[in-house]
Structure formats: C-alpha cells, structure tokens
Amino acid sequence: MSAPRRPTDPSGLERYYVLTGGRSGPGGSASSLDVATLIVSLAAPVPGMQHEHEDILRRCRDPLSVAELGAHLGLPFNILAVLLTDLLEAGRVEARDPIPAHGAGRGPDLALLEEVLSGLERL
Amino acid sequence: MDLKGFDHPGRPGGSGPRSVKVMIAGGFGTGKTTMVRSVSDIKPLTTEETLTQASADVDHLIGVADKTETTVSLDFGKISLNDSLMLYLFGTPGQERFWFLWNGLFKGALGAVVLVDTRRLASSFRAIEEMERQNVPFVVALNVFPDSKNYPVEEIRDALDIPENIPVVACDARDRASSRDVLVALIQHLKDRSAVAMESR
Numbered sequence: 038m039s040a041p042r043r044p045t046d047p048s049g050l051e052r053y054y055v056l057t058g059g060r061s062g063p064g065g066s067a068s069s070l071d072v073a074t075l076i077v078s079l080a081a082p083v084p085g086m087q088h089e090h091e092d093i094l095r096r097c098r099d100p101l102s103v104a105e106l107g108a109h110l111g112l113p114f115n116i117l118a119v120l121l122t123d124l125l126e127a128g129r130v131e132a133r134d135p136i137p138a139h140g141a142g143r144g145p146d147l148a149l150l151e152e153v154l155s156g157l158e159r160l
Numbered sequence: 161m162d163l164k165g166f167d168h169p170g171r172p173g174g175s176g177p178r179s180v181k182v183m184i185a186g187g188f189g190t191g192k193t194t195m196v197r198s199v200s201d202i203k204p205l206t207t208e209e210t211l212t213q214a215s216a217d218v219d220h221l222i223g224v225a226d227k228t229e230t231t232v233s234l235d236f237g238k239i240s241l242n243d244s245l246m247l248y249l250f251g252t253p254g255q256e257r258f259w260f261l262w263n264g265l266f267k268g269a270l271g272a273v274v275l276v277d278t279r280r281l282a283s284s285f286r287a288i289e290e291m292e293r294q295n296v297p298f299v300v301a302l303n304v305f306p307d308s309k310n311y312p313v314e315e316i317r318d319a320l321d322i323p324e325n326i327p328v329v330a331c332d333a334r335d336r337a338s339s340r341d342v343l344v345a346l347i348q349h350l351k352d353r354s355a356v357a358m359e360s361r
Contacts, residue, residue: 071181071267071268072181072207072209072234072236072248072250073179073180073181073248073250073268074179075177075178075179075246077176077177100177100246102179102238102246102248103207104205104207104234104236104248104250105205105207105238107207107208108205108206108207109205112208113207113208113209114207114208114209115209133176133177133178133179134268135178135179135180135181135248135268135269136178136179136180136270137268146354147351147354147355149180150347150350150351150354151351152241152242152245153180153241153245153247153270153347154344154347154348154351155241155242156239156240156241156242156245156247157239157241157247157340157343157344157347158344160199160239160336160337160340
C-alpha cells in the first residue's frame with residue numbers, strides 16, 4: 038500500500054551524502070522537477086563520469102520520468118534531483134515537464150484532452 | 161545511440177516526448193494502488209520522495225538533522241497513450257498525517273480520481289475536501305468491493321455532499337477496463353469544464 042516502506046537506514050544516508058557531495062537540493066534548474074518530468078539524454082556518458090550520472094544518461098536514451106528513474110536507481114526524489122541538476126547544468130540531459138493542467142487560468146487545451154481520450158480508448 | 165526525440169528540443173506542448181499526470185487520491189485502503197496496478201502498462205513502481213514540511217535547508221544531510229522531513233512512497237504506473245504521449249498515474253499516500261504534502265503532489269496534474277469505499281464513506285471525506293480546496297478538477301469513483309452494498313450513486317453523492325457538476329461513477333478498481341473507464345470519465349469531465357470556461361469568456 039502507500040505506507041512508508043523502509044525505516045531510515047543510516048548506511049543509505051551515508052551513500053546519499055557521498056553521491057551528492059552533501060547537497061540535499063533540489064535547487065536551481067532542478068527545483069521545478071516533477072515526478073512526471075521526462076528526462077532525455079542529450080549526450081553519451083564520458084569516461085571518468087560519476088557512476089550514477091553515467092547510469093542516468095544510459096537509461097534516458099529513451100525518455101524516462103523522474104519517478105521511474107528513482108525507482109530503477111533506488112534513489113529518493115530529492116537525491117536524484119541533485120544528480121539531475123548536475124546533468125542539466127552540464128547540458129547532458131533535457132527535462133520536459135508534464136503538460137500542466139492550467140495554462141494561464143484556462144483548462145488544458147482540448148486537443149490534448151482529445152489525444153488522451155483516444156489513447157485511453159485504445160486500451 | 162538512439163536519437164529519437166532529440167531533434168525537437170522544447171518545452172511541454174512542443175513536439176517530442178510529452179507526459180501528463182493524473183493523481184489517484186482517496187482515503188487509506190480505498191484501492192488506489194489496486195487501480196494504478198490494474199490500468200498501468202508497466203508493473204507498478206514505487207518512488208520515494210522525501211518531503212519537507214518546513215522550509216528546505218540545503219546544507220545538511222536529509223532525515224538526520226531535520227525531524228520535519230518525511231519519506232513517503234508513491235506507487236505509480238504509466239500508460240503509453242501514443243508514440244509520444246505518456247500518462248503517469250500516481251497513488252497519493254493515504255494516511256492523514258501525509259496530507260500536508262499534497263500541495264506539491266498535485267501541481268502539474270491534469271486532475272484526480274478520488275476513490276471511495278462505499279463501506280467507509282468517511283475515509284474519503286478529507287480527500288474530496290482537499291481537491292476542492294486546491295481547485296484540482298476531479299471525479300469520484302466508488303470502488304465496488306464484493307461485499308459493498310449497492311448504494312444508489314445519488315445517495316452517495318448526497319452523503320458526501322458532492323456538487324452536481326462533479327461526476328460520480330462506480331468502478332471495480334481491480335478491473336483494467338473499469339479503471340480505464342474512470343480515467344475516461346475524468347478526461348471527459350475536464351473537456352466539459354474547458355467548454356464551460358470557453359463559453360463564459
């Protein structure tokens with residue numbers, strides 16, 4: 038169910054601390070990241086890169102949401118957001134936010150809703 | 161390397177891969193995860209989000225120094241609507257103590273499904289209130305459990321004080337087609353709202 042699963046694991050926290058260099062972000066360009074934001078690699082991994090950065094670039098050759106990345110890498114959202122900020126700032130990935138519900142006070146556009154409907158009807 | 165989608169960088173609404181998000185809300189044990197599971201193309205996954213109740217400090221280790229940070233698990237699934245459009249479904253944490261987190265969760269969502277267990281109507285009161293408070297468009301789905309009584313929909317609408325313009329539908333969250341129909345009802349409702357908004361301009 039939706040209950041919190043793991044008790045806080047100190048060794049996990051140490052791992053996160055090392056991964057992020059102690060940053061707990063998300064800040065800067067990643068502060069707007071949503072769980073449904075799609076991440077797309079713009080560059081191939083380069084030698085000497087932090088393992089997790091490399092892993093993200095490899096997994097996001099096809100667009101993957103932040104939530105899926107987190108699940109696959111076993112990283113909580115805010116730790117992943119720090120790693121993604123690095124990649125965004127280096128221009129190695131692109132972030133595509135979910136199409137929002139309200140554009141300037143209006144509802145989502147009808148064409149999009151029609152597209153969602155026809156997709157659902159094919160299920 | 162596969163360069164699909166790289167040719168047209170751009171923000172949402174442009175070409176290339178796009179995503180939309182729908183939240184599945186409701187009280188504890190109303191079938192949110194069941195619905196995500198039944199309708200998702202992928203095996204549902206869990207993502208952990210550490211959320212901070214107070215303002216976010218940047219420089220300390222998460223969860224150690226600041227007691228107001230809480231880790232919640234969100235179960236989610238996805239549906240490929242077509243080659244370039246993904247629908248992500250997120251089940252909200254059901255326990256009351258997590259409701260303070262909801263503001264962030266609903267940002268950027270198209271809308272929400274509020275699941276109601278007709279045997280325990282009260283468990284979803286709060287979810288409905290939150291949708292109204294946050295102005296999140298939603299439909300109410302009565303998850304019909306095998307031992308649920310067959311309440312007339314209108315009786316439930318009265319009991320939960322749901323306005324006439326909010327659709328109330330019955331469903332079986334375990335069933336893919338039934339869950340799909342709830343999502344269709346939500347999108348239809350969003351279309352109707354858009355149409356009303358257009359007329360009133």
